[in-house]
Amino acid sequence: MTTLAAAPPKSAGSLRWVLSDSWTVARRDLVHWVRNPTVIFSGLAFPIMFVMLYGYVFGSAMVVPGGGDYREFLMPGMFAQSMMFGAAATISVVAADRARGVTERFRSMPMAQSAVVIGRSTADMVNSLLELAVLVGCGLLVGWSANTGFLPTLAAVGLLLLLRFAMIWVGIFLGLIVSPEAAGATWALLFPLTMISNTFVSPSQMPTWLGTVAEWNPLSATVAATRQLFGNAVPELVGESWAAQNALLLAVAWPVLIVAVFLPLAVRRYNSVSR
Template structure:
């Protein structure tokens, strides 16, 4: 005899049901990373190599507006770039589950519809926290440090994780929207100009006028600028409104992305296979 669980009806029961299912999915994604250390190593290799490459090879030729050490200017940009590249990591994970039939298996089970996407977002947040910790240690090893208060430092890390949480939902939506892993290569290609046309490696005022304006209003630039300000690192601020209000924009941009892509992701998951 097949027993079918009773679907909760009250809001409290449905929330508890969704949370429980999300935790099951979270543990599954985390176990995948533990059992595939190659994914962990490859995910950390690129940012660490970038730190060494830009910090030591190109760093001597870079100048920071207002003066200061380029490696201290660089590290907040590297932290934020790593969070932004999480779009591709989340997207690829969702597409892999879809191609293997795991997503359809979840949909055929008596699970909360929000559980799968919430579980994926929670697991990716935990993985990103580990990535950020490793990058911070790498930064400390090459001479970066923060000069503000401990609370300001925690605020900067919080804004970086807020950006990661926002782009997780963009990655989930793209992973549910694209037809195959091969089609995801174009998105990976777009991530490089998006993260480069920002204040990640070079101050926007050193770019051509039109390109500098685009860089200043890039959501990534807001988080980088806010992190530099809270860390007390050189290179924050500027003449434009966006540069002078980077902390405000570092909150508003992710909130807008979350408000758009959370409902879109849940709705897209519910419509799969229809």
């Protein structure tokens, strides 16, 4: 006797069905992450290494105008840089799933089609929370501190996670396009975006044309805004351009724009992807 596959429930389009399937996919991604300690170690060790390298090796030669502490100036930039670098991990995992046929398998199952990309973004946000917590702990050990109250600090963390959320959708879209081999080269694309910014030095200390590019970098907006909210901003390093003076606005506007562009692109690409 042949057993027929159960038909999708009538509530297949309901929010509950989407959330249930999304959590199933997210839990699967988190379990894979936990069972691979090498990925956990490398993912957490990389930002810590950057903190030590720039905070102590390069930072020992850095002088902040106005006499500010360089590590306090640096750490918000490291937090934001880590959130942006997370896109590389998203690209690699999504590309690997597509190459192994996992994505096609999900598409053939009676599940909400949006659950795969939503689940992937949920798992990445959980990973990002852990990574950010480790980085904050590392920052406290090297002398960084948040000098404002609870609410501004919470707002700064929210902006960092908003940037990461935006980069997740960039990562999902690119991961559905590139091969696993090409995904490993995405670091080369992310480095210019993170280096031509206000992460390590102020754009005012760069050549004029490069400083302009750095000021309008989405990463620079998040870094400048979180410095203000953490109480780590150095007034002498705040530029006079519109972008520098409206960092808080841009720190929200840039991620929202990125999500508005790449979320529908990622969903559309997922619905049409084939091995």
